[in-house]
Amino acid sequence: MQLTDFTITQAHQGLEKKEFSALELCKAYLDKIREKDREIFAFLTINTEKALSQAKKIDNLISTGKKLPILAGIPTAIKDNILVEGIKCTAGSKILENYIAPYDATVIKKLKEESCLILGKTNLDEFAMGSSTENSAFGPTHNPHDLTRVPGGSSGGSAAAVAANECVYALGSDTGGSIRLPASFCGVVGLKPTYGAVSRYGLIAFASSLDQIGPITKTVKDCKIVFEAIKGRDEMDSTSVELNQKPKTKNEKLNLKEIKIGIPKEYFIKGIDGEVKKVIEATIKKYQEMGAKIEEVSLPHTEYALPAYYIISPSEASANLSRYDGIKYGYSAKEAKDLMEIYLKSKGEGFGQEVRRRIMLGTYSLSAGYYEAYYLRAQKTRTLVKNDFEKVFEKVDCLLTPTSPFVAFKIGEKIEDPLSMYLVDVYTVSINLAGLPALSLPCGKAGHLPVGLQIIGKPFEESKILEIGEIFEKTCPR
Amino acid sequence: MISEEEVKHIAKLARLGLTQAELKKMQNELSSILDYMEKLKELDISKIEPTSHSVKIENVMREDQSKEKKLEIRKKLIEMAPEKKEGYLKTKSVL
Numbered sequence: 001m002q003l004t005d006f007t008i009t010q011a012h013q014g015l016e017k018k019e020f021s022a023l024e025l026c027k028a029y030l031d032k033i034r035e036k037d038r039e040i041f042a043f044l045t046i047n048t049e050k051a052l053s054q055a056k057k058i059d060n061l062i063s064t065g066k067k068l069p070i071l072a073g074i075p076t077a078i079k080d081n082i083l084v085e086g087i088k089c090t091a092g093s094k095i096l097e098n099y100i101a102p103y104d105a106t107v108i109k110k111l112k113e114e115s116c117l118i119l120g121k122t123n124l125d126e127f128a129m130g131s132s133t134e135n136s137a138f139g140p141t142h143n144p145h146d147l148t149r150v151p152g153g154s155s156g157g158s159a160a161a162v163a164a165n166e167c168v169y170a171l172g173s174d175t176g177g178s179i180r181l182p183a184s185f186c187g188v189v190g191l192k193p194t195y196g197a198v199s200r201y202g203l204i205a206f207a208s209s210l211d212q213i214g215p216i217t218k219t220v221k222d223c224k225i226v227f228e229a230i231k232g233r234d235e236m237d238s239t240s241v242e243l244n245q246k247p248k249t250k251n252e253k254l255n256l257k258e259i260k261i262g263i264p265k266e267y268f269i270k271g272i273d274g275e276v277k278k279v280i281e282a283t284i285k286k287y288q289e290m291g292a293k294i295e296e297v298s299l300p301h302t303e304y305a306l307p308a309y310y311i312i313s314p315s316e317a318s319a320n321l322s323r324y325d326g327i328k329y330g331y332s333a334k335e336a337k338d339l340m341e342i343y344l345k346s347k348g349e350g351f352g353q354e355v356r357r358r359i360m361l362g363t364y365s366l367s368a369g370y371y372e373a374y375y376l377r378a379q380k381t382r383t384l385v386k387n388d389f390e391k392v393f394e395k396v397d398c399l400l401t402p403t404s405p406f407v408a409f410k411i412g413e414k415i416e417d418p419l420s421m422y423l424v425d426v427y428t429v430s431i432n433l434a435g436l437p438a439l440s441l442p443c444g445k446a447g448h449l450p451v452g453l454q455i456i457g458k459p460f461e462e463s464k465i466l467e468i469g470e471i472f473e474k475t476c477p478r
Numbered sequence: 479m480i481s482e483e484e485v486k487h488i489a490k491l492a493r494l495g496l497t498q499a500e501l502k503k504m505q506n507e508l509s510s511i512l513d514y515m516e517k518l519k520e521l522d523i524s525k526i527e528p529t530s531h532s533v534k535i536e537n538v539m540r541e542d543q544s545k546e547k548k549l550e551i552r553k554k555l556i557e558m559a560p561e562k563k564e565g566y567l568k569t570k571s572v573l
Contacts, residue, residue, distance in 0.1 A: 102554045196533045209531050238538035239531075307515045318492060325493070327569050332560035339570040340493075348495030356494060360485070360504060361511060363492040377518050379528035384521065386529055418507055419514055435532025459533065 003028035004165040008222040011074050011168055015062060022062065022073035022117070026055035029075040029119055033166045041141050042151075042161035044080050045088050046120040051075070054117050061115065070225055072115035077167040079158045080121040081128055081204040082213065084108050087118075091204045092126040092136040092154075095324050095331040095350030105202020106237065107171060107213050107230040114229055119167050122157030126352045127321065128178055128206045130154050131424040134415045135354045142411070143185060145449055149408040152185035154178040158216045159186040169217040169226055173203055175210045176309055177403075177428025180440035183216055184403035184452025187442045189223045190216045191466070194459045195435035196241040198227075199234030207316035208239075210309075210432040220441060220470040227462060243460055254467045257291035261468075262396035266302035267427055273406040275446035280402045283443040283453050286475065287400070295396060299388040302430060304381050309429035310422055311365050311378035317355075318362030324350065357418060386434040393458050398465055401427055403440040403452035427454060437462045441469045443476075479509045 003025055006014065014020055030048060037043050058073035078084055081091045083101035085108075090096045104112065111118075125135035133141040133156025141156045143149040144164040151160040155172030159182030162170050172179040174192040183190025191214045198213045205211065215226035233242040263284060268277060288294045326332035326346025333345030351359070365374035392399065404427060414421045431438045436456055443453035453472070457465035485505045489496050496504060547555075552565075561568040 099558065100554075102551060102558070194533070195531075196535070235540070238540075239533070239535060241533065241535065301521075304518060304521060307517050310511070311515060311518075322493070326560065327567060329555075329558040329560075336570070339572060341495075342570060343493040344495030347493055348500075351494075356496070356500075357504070357507060357511075359492050359494060360488055360508060364480075364484075364488050364508065364512075367488065367491060374515065376528055377523060379530060380523040380526040381518055381521060383526050383529040384523075386532065419510055422511075422514075433529075433532070 004032045006168060007219050008070065008074050008168055008217070008225050012068070012070050015073055016068055018062070022055040022058035023052070025073060026051055026075055026117060029167060033119065036164050036166060039142060039147055040144055040160050040164050040166070041139055042122055042157040042164065042166055043077065043120045044090060044092070044123050044138055044157065047087060047118055051117055051119050058115055058117065069114035071111060071229055073117050074168050075117050075119045076111070077119050077122045077158055077161045077170040078108070079124055079155050079170070079172045081124060081173060082107065082171055083202040083204075084118060084121070087121060089121065089204070090138070091128070092124045092138065093350070093352065093355070094137045095346070097137070097331065099330055103202065106199035106234045108202065110230050122155070122161055122170060124157055125154035126355050127204065127317070128154040128173055128175055129317070129354050129358055131177065131181055131421055132409075132411075132414065133157060133182070134411065135352060137352055140411055143408045145187060146408065148410055149449070150185065150411050152182035152404075152408060154182075155216065156182045159183050159188055159190065162186070162188045162216050162218060169215060169222055171213060171230075172216050173211060173213050174432065175206050175313060176432050177425045179214045179216060180403050180428050180438060180452065180454060181424065183440040184450065185408040187450030188216055188218060189220055189439070189441045189469075190214065191223050191227055191462065192431065192438050193227060193231065193462055194437040196239050197231050197243055197437070197460065197462065199232070199237040199240045201234055201236035205320040207313040208320065209316060210313060220439070220466055220473050223439070224463070224466045227466070254464065254471070256287070256471055259398070259468065260293045260295060260396040261287060262295055262297035262392050262399045264297050264299045264302065264392070264399055264401060266299050267401040271405050271426070272402065273446065276402055276404075276406060276451050279444035279446060279451040280400075280453060283472065284400055286472065290471065297392045297396060297399070299392065299430070301381070301384045301388050305385045305430035305433055306422065306426055308378040308381040308385065309425070309433060310361070311374050312382065312433070314358040314362035315365045315375050316362070318359045318366065321355070321359055326350070354418070382433045385430050389430075389434045389436060397458075398468055399456040401454045401456065403427060403454040407446050407449035407451060431456055435459065437465060439465050439469050441473060443472065480505060480512060
């Protein structure tokens with residue numbers, strides 16, 4: 001086994017037992033990035049010097065014999081819309097091409113308290129708007145399972161980096177599927193926490209009522225470790241809340257025989273790829289054989305979630321992105337003759353096509369005369385989507401669905417048709433509208449490409465869906 | 479179909495400078511996306527309350543105090559502005 005094959009727990013044990021040093025571990029990953037990233041392009045910034053000096057510090061810490069935090073020295077990669085002090089943070093946009101983060105996001109502060117080791121910043125669709133990572137101003141990321149295909153998006157760089165063993169784990173953000181979809185396409189594990197479980201302070205805002213930061217990892221166990229490290233209330237984000245679940249005692253294991261799993265029928269009708277359906281159905285069967293009760297349920301407003309999402313998220317984005325005005329920071333158009341022209345030119349030249357489209361769509365939905373027909377109608381639809389989930393969660397503990405109706409598609413296949421790209425998110429956006437936690441984990445392959453299983457839980461029941469995921473993961477050889 | 483005039487108006491509201499060719503393309507793309515949104519009209523929402531936020535939290539308060547940032551952070555923030563003068567951001571005249 002090579003150093004770059006390790007999970008968090010394995011790497012941590014190796015460091016503790018002094019089987020290798022933090023510096024050796026860090027160098028192995030930097031070498032891997034140098035070797036592989038030319039063809040994958042998961043990274044926008046590689047933090048070589050700082051990573052090496054941090055590794056040396058961790059080796060000193062180890063030599064003192066003090067107890068090592070679980071994430072100490074474990075090489076990680078951070079999506080480039082999360083601020084890491086002193087390192088460029090571009091959000092995949094030309095408008096922030098030279099922006100250096102002046103402070104740490106709360107999640108980074110928390111990881112640094114555990115002496116984390118940051119290898120670099122990963123590629124994304126511009127401002128996290130997209131489902132393929134093709135919307136990055138700096139070029140697309142390639143799927144490690146098939147370089148002609150997309151890694152999914154928008155956290156495509158983070159998912160590809162984990163899948164290609166260019167880091168042990170990564171952070172992503174999820175507004176409508178941006179952690180789960182790339183995790184599914186790249187055959188890794190991704191968690192979108194409950195809205196409010198993780199602080200958004202220092203995350204470059206896209207749609208503030210939907211955005212959440214979460215982990216992308218090789219195993220469910222690793223996912224749990226990273227989630228535990230980053231969660232919690234933060235006074236800098238007034239929408240964050242404390243998760244006060246009573247800690248389980250070691251023997252209090254979840255018993256699958258006491259678990260009721262709902263299968264929402266709306267996720268298995270039109271548009272789903274036959275191979276994907278087969279893999280998901282086999283997975284459901286496995287849960288049944290292990291003792292779980294399976295029940296078909298209905299989420300009748302599922303088909304309305306996507307259009308509602310594509311009104312609500314651009315509306316919030318159009319407000320959030322008004323700050324990029326060419327005055328405070330970021331790209332500023334030269335040779336503008338007055339203030340209005342600075343705004344028009346800086347935004348027009350600085351933003352890419354998809355971002356401009358969403359700003360237009362959002363501004364339209366919020367503008368006088370259209371507000372009620374679009375934005376308000378979408379918000380009311382959001383209530384219906386949320387009520388659907390509340391109703392089924394009176395009967396079942398969690399829901400199983402595919403993360404995506406199909407496997408990773410070809411680079412270039414959907415990029416010219418915005419609507420066909422939006423449809424990629426059909427199984428993931430409802431969860432954000434309702435604010436629920438959801439896990440995507442690999443559950444098999446269709447041809448040579450990974451298929452992701454989505455486990456949706458009740459609000460703040462991350463530990464339950466993680467445990468349900470882990471039970472399945474144990475039955476699959478890694 | 480959304481008209482070219484409307485597209486121009488929205489672009490101005492958003493302070494987004496678009497060329498003539500970009501406006502035309504935007505008009506086509508927005509039209510097909512808005513057609514798709516028509517689906518929402520199938521639902522009777524007359525008695526439904528809107529949801530702006532999935533988790534019920536109301537009025538999170540804090541002391542109304544200004545917090546002084548360290549001089550080095552202030553400097554860093556000002557440094558990032560495209561144009562500045564004597565520790566302030568500089569813009570073209572507003573009036």
